[in-house]
Amino acid sequence: MNELNTVIKVTGTAPTDNYDVVVGRGLLANLPELLGERVKRVLVIHPRALRATGEAVREDLAAAGFTSLTAEIPDAEEGKHIQVASFCWQVLGQNDFTRSDAIVAVGGGAVTDVAGFVAATWLRGVKVVHLPTSLLGMVDASVGGKTGINTAEGKNLVGAFHPPAGVLVDLDTLDTLPPNELLSGMAEVVKCGFIADPAILELIEANPEAVKDPRSDVLRELIERAITVKARVVSEDLTETGLRETLNYGHTLGHAIEHAERYSWRHGAAVSVGMMFAAELARSVGRLSDDDADRHRRILDQLGLPLTYRRDRWQALLDGMRRDKKTRGDLLRFVVLDGIGRPGILEVPDPSLLFAAYQEIAS
Numbered sequence: 001m002n003e004l005n006t007v008i009k010v011t012g013t014a015p016t017d018n019y020d021v022v023v024g025r026g027l028l029a030n031l032p033e034l035l036g037e038r039v040k041r042v043l044v045i046h047p048r049a050l051r052a053t054g055e056a057v058r059e060d061l062a063a064a065g066f067t068s069l070t071a072e073i074p075d076a077e078e079g080k081h082i083q084v085a086s087f088c089w090q091v092l093g094q095n096d097f098t099r100s101d102a103i104v105a106v107g108g109g110a111v112t113d114v115a116g117f118v119a120a121t122w123l124r125g126v127k128v129v130h131l132p133t134s135l136l137g138m139v140d141a142s143v144g145g146k147t148g149i150n151t152a153e154g155k156n157l158v159g160a161f162h163p164p165a166g167v168l169v170d171l172d173t174l175d176t177l178p179p180n181e182l183l184s185g186m187a188e189v190v191k192c193g194f195i196a197d198p199a200i201l202e203l204i205e206a207n208p209e210a211v212k213d214p215r216s217d218v219l220r221e222l223i224e225r226a227i228t229v230k231a232r233v234v235s236e237d238l239t240e241t242g243l244r245e246t247l248n249y250g251h252t253l254g255h256a257i258e259h260a261e262r263y264s265w266r267h268g269a270a271v272s273v274g275m276m277f278a279a280e281l282a283r284s285v286g287r288l289s290d291d292d293a294d295r296h297r298r299i300l301d302q303l304g305l306p307l308t309y310r311r312d313r314w315q316a317l318l319d320g321m322r323r324d325k326k327t328r329g330d331l332l333r334f335v336v337l338d339g340i341g342r343p344g345i346l347e348v349p350d351p352s353l354l355f356a357a358y359q360e361i362a363s
């Protein structure tokens, strides 16, 4: 690995909780070194849309002496399905994959989520390495070991914590990422700014054009800062017993919107509306100042992320939010801010409070 790479460490209590997230260019070629000598066979999981990248990874593996197979899966949320996991288990079974073999995920967050889930469940756990190719995958989904698939009832309702053995964030892959996908990832970067690193917000405010340029130094700094936030949080609380809930800022409503829209909305777009809602909720109970709540609107609007959602969908959203993993019994729980960089939890026994805050963002 060369000196232009940045290494962000994730740590934890078990030896398998410790790994590096390496950020740089031309990094995919470093995969064989990362897998190590014990691994003999590798299953590369990627969507059809990223076939060329998957093939390039397999060529590097072959050159280094690994036997590799491909599982080409449906794109985006269609990949986060039990039938896709089942297809991958079948490929692993038919090819006698053992506990010393490995899975490599090449793609966005949907791919790292389902491939991570397959790795968590095959033989009760095999090594997985993530090669995220979307901004969202780089700054969020590939780091922290949350894996999952959707069910008919909601988003990520089935999954496991299964940290990767390593993450290679190859910035070159962003060159082909469509602008709306970059924008979606930017919502998670902004989230990290609101919950933990105000410098992220200042960088975005000061560089409205550069943040959208995949080759800019500003974007690289944002990526590294967001990964640093995520790595720090999951190092302290891998299994979400407390601090990790803060990474769910904007997701209680966001996931409900994704489900209501049958996943036609990008994850980050839904989280953007979810953060607007959380800000209005916190403002309404006197926890967030008007200035800080208004800053949500300014930054998300500057980026071009959505700020509102349909007034007539409230009941479906409330039903969706009840299925959020932070809910305890009848108590809905939201990540809210007491100020920028000061996240906390708001427990809401009475949905009328939520309905009132929703009116502020309903269109």
Ligand SMILES: NC(=O)c1ccc[n+]([C@@H]2O[C@H](COP(=O)([O-])OP(=O)(O)OC[C@H]3O[C@@H](n4cnc5c(N)ncnc54)[C@H](O)[C@@H]3O)[C@@H](O)[C@H]2O)c1
Pocket (backbone or CB within 6 Å): 047, 049, 050, 075, 076, 077, 080, 107, 108, 109, 110, 111, 113, 133, 134, 135, 136, 137, 140, 141, 142, 143, 144, 145, 146, 147, 156, 173, 174, 175, 176, 177, 178, 181, 184, 185, 267, 268
């Ligand atoms: N596990 C976690 O901690 C975590 C964190 C955040 C989000 N997520 C999950 O991640 C998913 C969203 O991730 P996403 O936004 O990456 O979506 P995605 O994986 O659906 O990818 C978005 C689209 O971009 C395409 N794409 C990806 N990389 C590309 C590239 N380099 N060039 C061209 N096209 C490319 C994909 O094929 C897809 O069509 C959601 O399911 C969300 O729930 C998980």
Ligand SMILES: O=C(O)C(=O)C[C@@H](O)[C@H](O)[C@H](O)COP(=O)(O)O
Pocket (backbone or CB within 6 Å): 140, 144, 146, 155, 156, 188, 240, 244, 245, 247, 248, 251, 325
């Ligand atoms: O890593 C986490 O923890 C997060 O909450 C990060 C989120 O951005 C991500 O979308 C995650 O998949 C949501 O998890 P869930 O537990 O609410 O399904």
Ligand SMILES: [Zn+2]
Pocket (backbone or CB within 6 Å): 140, 188, 251, 267, 271
């Ligand atoms: Zn998210």
